[in-house]
Amino acid sequence: MKIISTLLLFLLFAYTSIAQNLDIQTFGDPKDHAVIFLHGGPGYNSVSFEQTTAEKLANNGFFVISYDRRGEGRNEELEAEFTFEQTFKDLNGIYSDYNLEKTTLVGHSFGGIVATFFAEEFPEKIESIVLASVPMSMQNTFRTIIESSKKIYQDKEDKINLSYIDQLEQMDTSAYEYAAYSFMHAISNGFYSPSQPNSRAKELYQTIKSDSLILKYASKYTYLAPMKFWENEAYTSINLKKNLNHLKEEGLEVFGIYGKEDGLYSKEQVNDLKTILGDHKVEYLENCSHSVFIDRQQEFINLLIGLKK
Incomplete structure (x- = not known):
């Protein structure tokens, strides 16, 4: 009976301590x-949310918890299965550590x-x-990126990038490379930013430019994460x-x-x-x-x- 009780205590400790090293x-x-x-990616982090919005959300009566997934962002060094x-x-583990129901x-x-x-x-x-x-x-997302990028390149008569799009359209749409190249076109074409941000957003983007922590992580991607999540979870489909x-x-x-x-x-x-x-x-x-x-x-x-x- 004592052995069983000890084992149960060990299992409980292992469960409740899962998030402690994050x-x-x-x-x-x-x-x-x-x-x-829960931040985006795979391979990104929560820094921009924390530095711009988390505290304001807390000031409106919320207990806000934010973290980077294991193997990503500030937790990149932790061993991860992805x-x-x-x-x-x-x-x-977070639910348990913070007594959340x-x-x-x-x-x-x-x-x-x-x-x-x-x-x-x-x-x-x-x-x-x-x-x-x-x-x-995810497949609709990739098609949207490719179609929009293609139109931009056609309007600019950008033959080099149009050739890259042609190659992309011939790829296996479930492949990791297909996803990675699609997102590269999205980034280069400004698909992540508003063309006319409002005054508050302008202030926040100015803050981002002067915040050392955001600058450190804003463009930092953990490249192992998307590849491993693709291998283990086929997330591109x-x-x-x-x-x-x-x-x-x-x-x-x-x-x-x-x-x-x-x-x-x-x-x-x-x-x-x-x-x-x-x-x-x-x-x-x-x-x-x-x-x-x-x-x-x-x-x-x-x-x-x-x-x-």
């Missing part, structure tokens, strides 16, 4: 409504895929989910339609917030999300691109305020 940032009062921010299973173990998960870009899958597996731990610039269909329909059937609250200038997503993809969740649960904002929490910060915060119970 670099985790918190903002606000632990008694307030808990929000966990699987959803391990990602969920870390998330469950239910939270709102805010998933940005790839982080929204993580949030959706986690909610399917652990619905009892979800108060609500906010999908911020999240790909409903993920389509969330069935998953989101399932969450809706289970009665979980899911909301979306997107920018009309986000070059990664077609209007069709946003409309598909509206069809699933309902028009009133998806905000589609002007003067806004991929970083909705910067481009339309107040609207982003207002959405979360409306979810508090």
Whole structure:
């Protein structure tokens, strides 16, 4: 009996300590409504959210938890499997370490895929989910990037980049290289930035230019993460339609917030999300691109305020 009790204590300690070696940032009062921010990528980090928006969110009555996934960003040195299973173990460790029963998960870009899958597996731990610039269909996202880039190159009579697009269109669309090259075109064509940011966004982007931590990590990608997630989870072919329909059937609250200038997503993809969740649960904002929490910060915060119970 003593052996069994010792074993149970060991297993409990192992479970509750899972997240202890992660670099985790918190903002606000632990008694307030808990929000966990899940960053994009794979291979990116949460720094820009933390330095621009997390504290303001906390000032509106939230306990905000933010971290970089294992093997990515500030946790790059930690040994990682780059699987959803391990990602969920870390998330469950965070729930345990901070004595959380239910939270709102805010998933940005790839982080929204993580949030959706986690909610399917652990619905009892979800108060609500906010999908911020999240790909409903990865394949639709790649097609949107390629079609938009191709038009830009045609208008510029850019024969070199048109030849690259031609090569890209001949590739296996599920391949890691296909995804990587598509995102390279998205970056070079400014698909992640609004053309006319509002005054608040301009202030925030100015802050970013002078913030040493953001500058250190803003363009820092962990290249092992996307490759390994592709090998282990085939993430380039993920389509969330069935998953989101399932969450809706289970009665979980899911909301979306997107920018009309986000070059990664077609209007069709946003409309598909509206069809699933309902028009009133998806905000589609002007003067806004991929970083909705910067481009339309107040609207982003207002959405979360409306979810508090």
